[in-house]
Amino acid sequence: MKALALVLALVFPGPAWSGAQQYExxxxxxxxxxxxxVADKAAPSMAFRxxxxxxxxxxxxxxxxxxxxxxxxxxxxxxxxxxYEATRARLxxxxxxxxxxxxxxFRKYAVSRAGARGYMQVMPFWVKMIGQPSHNLxxxxxxxxxxxxxxxxxxxxxxxxxxRALGRYNGSLGKPEYPNLVLxxxxxxxxxxxxxx
Numbered sequence: 001m002k003a004l005a006l007v008l009a010l011v012f013p014g015p016a017w018s019g020a021q022q023y024e025x026x027x028x029x030x031x032x033x034x035x036x037x038v039a040d041k042a043a044p045s046m047a048f049r050x051x052x053x054x055x056x057x058x059x060x061x062x063x064x065x066x067x068x069x070x071x072x073x074x075x076x077x078x079x080x081x082x083x084y085e086a087t088r089a090r091l092x093x094x095x096x097x098x099x100x101x102x103x104x105x106f107r108k109y110a111v112s113r114a115g116a117r118g119y120m121q122v123m124p125f126w127v128k129m130i131g132q133p134s135h136n137l138x139x140x141x142x143x144x145x146x147x148x149x150x151x152x153x154x155x156x157x158x159x160x161x162x163x164r165a166l167g168r169y170n171g172s173l174g175k176p177e178y179p180n181l182v183l184x185x186x187x188x189x190x191x192x193x194x195x196x197x
Contacts, residue, residue: 026129030153034130037089037149038142046083046197053195057083060192061097068106078106078119081144087197089148091155094192095162096120096148098185099169102178109138114171120147 026034048054061079062072069075082100086093103121104110116123117137126146127135135142154165166182167173 034149034153038131038135038145046080047087048197049195056194057093057192057196060194061093061190064189065097065106078140081141083196085141085144085148089152091148091152092186093196094190095182095186096144096151097190098182099147099151099166101185101189102181103170108140108143118143118147120144120151122146122150126150 046054046057048057058076058079062075065075065079066072069078082096083093086096100106100119103116104119106119108119110119110121111117112121114123119140120143122137122143124137127133127137130149131146135146137143137146151165151169154168155162158164158168162183163176163179164173166179167175170178172178
């Protein structure tokens with residue numbers, strides 16, 4: 001019976017721990033900037049000073065993620081994409097890993113009660129605001145591009161205040177639970193002292 005419950009939980013995961021990003025009108029310049037960021041077609045690549053720095057970062061993060069994503073190829077693809085999209089948005093890749101951990105538990109097809117989708121739990125209204133109708137929020141790179149662009153937007157809006165930006169990202173501004181969980185994951189489980197870019 002326990003085996004059946006485990007299989008059902010893997011096949012039909014429950015809702016993600018996510019709030020609901022709030023729709024807020026954007027200035028045209030902000031909408032244009034965010035649209036450019038999510039429309040980028042360049043092949044993702046990690047930007048490190050040396051290939052050995054890249055390999056050390058990948059090895060460290062790969063080991064930490066192994067229990068959550070058993071398939072090594074899928075883990076490495078996620079990590080490379082996280083690094084690319086995070087650094088492109090001027091975010092720490094470990095912060096993004098903390099957001100993904102708390103938002104979706106590293107489940108690609110997670111859907112929250114509010115309808116947020118994918119690894120970074122992006123609300124579908126963002127596709128209408130800054131994307132294109134063909135954008136699929138369950139696609140790895142699309143989800144991370146949106147999530148990183150949105151988080152950067154909130155960090156800029158909050159003048160670098162991570163606590164408030166994370167509250168906005170989750171739709172829980174003013175409540176400490178979500179920002180504290182992400183900050184704890186970022187500075188704890190995903191902390192990395194080597195070069196990240």
